[in-house]
Amino acid sequence: MRNKGRIAALLLAAALIALAVSACGKNGGKSGELRTVKFSEVIRSIFYAPHYVAMSRGFFEDEGLNVDMNTAQGSDKGAAALIAGTADISLVGPETTIYIFNQKGEKTLKAFHQLTDKDGSFLLSREQLDDFEWSDLSGKTVLGWRPGSAPQMVLNSMLIKEGTEGVNVITNIASPALAGAFASGQGDFIQLFEPVASTLVQEGRAHYVASLGEAFGEFPETSYVATSDYIKNHPDVIQSFVNAVAKGAEWLNTASDDDIAKALAPFFEGTSDELILQSVNRYKNQGTWPTHPELTQGQFDTLQNVLVENGVLKDAERVANMDDIVDMSFVHKLGKTE
Template sequence: MKKLSIFLLTLAVVVIILSACSSNDTKNTASANANGQDKVLQYQSTPGQVIYPELAEALGYLGDIKLEKVSDMVGGPESIQLTATGEIDFGWAFNGAIIKSYAQGVKIKSVVGAYGSDENTFVGFYVLEDSDIKTARDLIGKKIGVNILGAHAEFAIKQFLRDNGLTEDEIKQVELVVVPSASAEQILRAGQIDAAQLSGIAKDKALANGGIRPVFKDIDLFGEFTAGEFFFTEKYIKENPDTVKTFVEGVAKAIEWARTTPREEVIAKLEEIVSAREGNETTENLKYWKSTGIAEEGGAIAEKEFQVWIDWLVKNGELKEGQVKAEDLYTNEFNPYKK
């Protein structure tokens, strides 16, 4: 009897130790499938909004892959950094930021579209209705609120100023101020900045509130285009090709579902996803959703969506001619919609 008690006690200790080891090594055990590929993808989310991998999971398009949120999204450059260091498995960012990071030795590869601009969904730069700012030259000496430096907004602003004849010295006098996207409208209305970058749901909500007008839009400069992509590191893709394939196929299907499903049904699904999260996130802004903004079917990546920014960076003196090739930045091999 005594020996049995000792055996049971020993067994209990072993079980506790094994359980602790298991809980501390989730990515190496529970997240791996039979051939050792990752099955739990760690990522960043955006409060009150839904990204296409989240929509894909909710629609059942990711198979046995699970998403695990680790933090809230701040901006593309941070997403690139966290993906490169392995703190998250996939991220998304503006294509120009992806190019700059790749040129600095960060080997990430884009696999499917994340967001873009079309006639319904675009990045606009707005002022108060009674503002004196009407032209590019009126922005000299003024403050423009942007969500992050070195990304989509900064590229668009500089292009707008150059297209309208401002010199590089004059462009330097237009001050870009980082403000949280969720607060940009309020900061503009309070007079703390002279103009604000507004996009997506936040833009439509601000327009519904009235009293603001656009100075220019990114689609005025570049037409309709996919502006940013989801990406993994090249190492991750090499080690987890089946996982990446399932991810891309699922996200591509979710993009097409959102593109072809009646708007009211899409909004209802987005609200359902956000309502199921912990933390009582608001669904109020989701009613302003209008379109994916993604140019290519299934989020397939077109070379021109990178080449335009490579050319821009070369012209801006931030890249050398031939330093980065567009074909090295992305792959469509996993996307079933690529003809």
């Protein structure tokens, strides 16, 4: 009887150890509770699908992280949240790191993961246009994004590139109100992200005419950014965050349509599976999500050229050393075992 009791005790102990090991595995090998990361996204868009996949599929939890997400509605607000300490990590335009660096304040920001390398907006028209040319915008009104934002600057640089003049771009309508303003009769064209763009088209209120991402080409539109101090003090959190998002992007490339729609649906209530998948495929087809999410020197040069061209950065204010505001060391460790 004593032996049976001893064996039972050993079996119970083994079971408890197995449960503990399993729990560690779910937390990426990290012991203890999940670490909460205060996260701010610039807007809600399928443009950032890999991030939502990482949340819904549990990739962040696998890495030991709990992501507490809010939507800032602007890169300026997302950057301000980092400086104020109300966010640990923000998904914003990397130009914010340049602006903060040039202010020479107590805090600097660094981009550590390049989520997208194309603009994510699409140009829609009120009237059907069979053969759109950029010159069709001359004398027309476009509902666009706030001054200094990445989509606004990409559109303006595109107009400069095409030599299109006389375009009235409205930039004082808040992004959540853009689609409603167009639906109510304002503007001849509108610049929107997915899934709002496809929703407006499906409702018969607009017609698709062009992808700014395809037309403009490679552009580092949105990066994960944190303060230099946070990155220095929490390198394990940053690495875990990068790992999780990279898993999300990889999963998107192989998952079935049903699984993709199921993963993204909680973040886009009221949007049909059909529109979710159409939006994902539209971004996939234009090469939005890089296989290796690194902000390269070439992309950084393109970014600064666009900022100068749009008058938000003086030529003398260019950041000479990209490493001052970019740290891709965590991306370089992807796929490598410790």
